[in-house]
Amino acid sequence: MRLYTAATPNGRKISIALEELGLEYDTQWVHLDKEEQLEESFLAMNPNHKIPVLEDDGQVIWESGAILLHLGENHDPEGRILPKDAKTRMEAIQYAFFQTGGVGPNLGRLGAALRKEGEKNAEMIEIFLGEVKRLLGVIDRILSDDREYLAGPYSIGDIMHFPWLKIMQDLGAKEISELPRVEAWLNRIHDRPAVKRGMAVPE
Ligand SMILES: N[C@@H](CCC(=O)N[C@@H](CS)C(=O)NCC(=O)O)C(=O)O
Structure with missing residues (x-):
């Protein structure tokens, strides 16, 4: 799993969830001040040019809420972040x-x-x-x-x-x-x- 993120609240939502779930992940820091989010390689992942983006087993997901839902649905058998009830x-x-x-x-x-x-x-x-x-x-x-x-x-x-x-x-x-x-x-x-x-x- 690879997390494209920055030192901002939206990025940290995802690193918190990954840590809560004890998942292994690489972190790729996207330097927003250098406008790396506007580079073609990043836009190919997220045309909305914003972090966070999560790459999981070939699937690319953006929007922090969607990423958290993905993690909860696919990597949270105990309901640590997405309750089972x-x-x-x-x-x-x-x-x-x-x-x-x-x-x-x-x-x-x-x-x-x-x-x-x-x-x-x-x-x-x-x-x-x-x-x-x-x-x-x-x-x-x-x-x-x-x-x-x-x-x-x-x-x-x-x-x-x-x-x-x-x-x-x-x-x-x-x-x-x-x-x-x-x-x-x-x-x-x-x-x-x-x-x-x-x-x-x-x-
Ligand atoms: N609704 C988005 C908001 C993400 C967002 O605003 N990201 C900011 C950093 S906190 C960003 O990447 N801004 C760069 C830009 O807009 O070019 C989400 O929840 O993921």
């Missing part, structure tokens, strides 16, 4: 999709707006930050019945969210520290040895 499994998939339509794009655009050189677009920043805040409130409500992880047991739903929200937590964002349930959930995920290993890829 049908109802819980669907909940895990639901939270993974929720991330790709919510926290992922909104934090991505917020980060881009904040990193933009020159005059910042305060209106855009307010819109994206407002939406991230709303989504964190949704997660807080989901966790309010004292479940350990989003779907109950640990799953791809948590893995999809963690690397993104960890950046906010590390920056000391009050949007997270003001939600102790969300903060405790992130800490629980962070305490997992496989998560620590996956977050260090690529090194």
Whole structure:
């Protein structure tokens, strides 16, 4: 198995899952700052020119959610990231999709707006930050019945969210520290040895 990745939250979702499953894999660091993702050889794998991409036994998969589903369906006999119980499994998939339509794009655009050189677009920043805040409130409500992880047991739903929200937590964002349930959930995920290993890829 080969993971094409970079030192970014989307790439780390996959290295975390590979570590959780104890799978052997090679890592190919795609240098986004050098625009390696726009090279013909990379575009032939992912015409959307984004990491992560996983090559598994001749099959090439892109989109982090699809890759996690692939790993769960094909390499997770014990249901470590994709629960075996049908109802819980669907909940895990639901939270993974929720991330790709919510926290992922909104934090991505917020980060881009904040990193933009020159005059910042305060209106855009307010819109994206407002939406991230709303989504964190949704997660807080989901966790309010004292479940350990989003779907109950640990799953791809948590893995999809963690690397993104960890950046906010590390920056000391009050949007997270003001939600102790969300903060405790992130800490629980962070305490997992496989998560620590996956977050260090690529090194
Ligand atoms: N929806 C995609 C997003 C992937 C993504 O945004 N990747 C970024 C790095 S975190 C990237 O490769 N950007 C390079 C580009 O857009 O050219 C996924 O979940 O896999």
